[in-house]
Amino acid sequence: MIPHLDMGRVNRPYEAELSEAAQRVLTSGWYILGKELSAFEADWARYCGTRHCLGVGNGLEAITLIFKALELPADSEVLVPAHTYIASILGITNAGLTPVMVEPDPATYTIDPQQIEQHITERTRAILLVHLYGKACDMEPIRQLAQQYKLRIVEDAAQAHGATYQGQKAGNLGDAAAFSFYPTKNLGALGDAGAVTTNDPELARRITFLRNYGSEVKYYNEMQGVNSRLDEMQAALLRVKIPYLDADNQRRQVIARRFLSEITNPDVQLPPAETWDQDAWHLFVVRHPRRELFMKALQERGVQTMIHYPVPPHKQKAYQEYNHLSFPLTEQLHREVVSLPLYPTLTDEEVDQVIAAVNAC
Ligand SMILES: *Cc1c(COP(=O)(O)O)cnc(C)c1O
Numbered sequence: 001m002i003p004h005l006d007m008g009r010v011n012r013p014y015e016a017e018l019s020e021a022a023q024r025v026l027t028s029g030w031y032i033l034g035k036e037l038s039a040f041e042a043d044w045a046r047y048c049g050t051r052h053c054l055g056v057g058n059g060l061e062a063i064t065l066i067f068k069a070l071e072l073p074a075d076s077e078v079l080v081p082a083h084t085y086i087a088s089i090l091g092i093t094n095a096g097l098t099p100v101m102v103e104p105d106p107a108t109y110t111i112d113p114q115q116i117e118q119h120i121t122e123r124t125r126a127i128l129l130v131h132l133y134g135k136a137c138d139m140e141p142i143r144q145l146a147q148q149y150k151l152r153i154v155e156d157a158a159q160a161h162g163a164t165y166q167g168q169k170a171g172n173l174g175d176a177a178a179f180s181f182y183p184t185k186n187l188g189a190l191g192d193a194g195a196v197t198t199n200d201p202e203l204a205r206r207i208t209f210l211r212n213y214g215s216e217v218k219y220y221n222e223m224q225g226v227n228s229r230l231d232e233m234q235a236a237l238l239r240v241k242i243p244y245l246d247a248d249n250q251r252r253q254v255i256a257r258r259f260l261s262e263i264t265n266p267d268v269q270l271p272p273a274e275t276w277d278q279d280a281w282h283l284f285v286v287r288h289p290r291r292e293l294f295m296k297a298l299q300e301r302g303v304q305t306m307i308h309y310p311v312p313p314h315k316q317k318a319y320q321e322y323n324h325l326s327f328p329l330t331e332q333l334h335r336e337v338v339s340l341p342l343y344p345t346l347t348d349e350e351v352d353q354v355i356a357a358v359n360a361c
Pocket residue numbers: 058059060061084085087088130156158159179180181182192193194
């Protein structure tokens with residue numbers, strides 16, 4: 001069986017270096033807000049090309065903290081794609097703001113720039129872009145709208161480590177970006193971890209306080225903050241993997257290109273080939289009109305698949321106030337999408353097997 005994702009295998013090449021880093025943290029005797037975090041923040045800011053990086057507890061809290069730090073009026077609306085992982089929406093509502101969902105572009109699966117303007121009201125203050133499945137959003141028309149309507153641009157870059165738009169990295173395309181380093185992401189920790197990147201020094205300063213009880217000087221609190229810090233252990237482990245991220249992404253791209261050129265099953269709708277320069281290929285998502293049968297047939301041929309995601313946010317019980325809304329394309333995608341195995345340690349033979357199985361089903 002080819003598993004959809006095998007994290008043990010993904011981390012195996014780095015085991016010796018990860019153990020060494022873990023040992024270094026253990027013997028240092030310092031586990032929260034120390035030099036491993038500072039070093040990681042410098043490394044990740046350099047990788048993304050931003051002036052600032054702040055390590056936080058996870059990706060969801062990175063989104064929430066950005067929206068708290070932006071200090072938007074309490075009744076503000078935030079535009080967000082309807083086709084996304086629930087964390088994008090939770091990050092907005094956890095900050096006390098109102099998400100306004102927008103359909104995706106069927107050609108990219110990311111927010112449709114053509115459909116943004118019709119959702120703008122006098123309360124719209126920001127747009128949360130999601131570089132879904134590893135593909136950067138179409139920034140040019142979005143930037144024009146943001147400028148015209150004075151909207152802040154926030155990126156949910158949880159699936160787009162290393163993706164670029166016109167040479168610039170995801171994480172450096174708006175006012176601030178949220179990263180998750182959940183183990184399965186392209187750059188994955190061995191536990192929960194996240195970060196915010198930004199070029200805005202004031203925003204960076206506020207997030208530094210907010211993640212640590214709203215305090216700069218211990219026991220003196222400037223704001224009502226939270227406890228959401230990236231610990232020394234995860235920071236040290238992530239630092240080990242940053243130098244390998246580009247090579248890992250390149251391997252993902254080689255596999256994705258083979259899928260794109262060799263999958264010929266007429267019932268399988270392939271994802272768009274690379275639209276902008278660099279796709280992070282976090283997931284390889286195809287569409288099939290009879291998804292459950294297709295997945296079962298692949299399983300019988302030894303290929304495990306997953307669904308990202310089975311229920312759109314506006315149809316979740318957690319968001320009953322949005323259940324009456326209709327986003328036909330989002331709903332269709334949620335019915336049809338299937339993610340094939342795609343990770344750097346997948347061997348060429350396994351890629352052959354996946355292609356053969358998909359073409360035979
Ligand atoms: C993983 C993910 C998140 C949340 O990250 P966590 O670290 O699990 O909180 C947010 N948005 C998207 C698009 C994600 O894929």
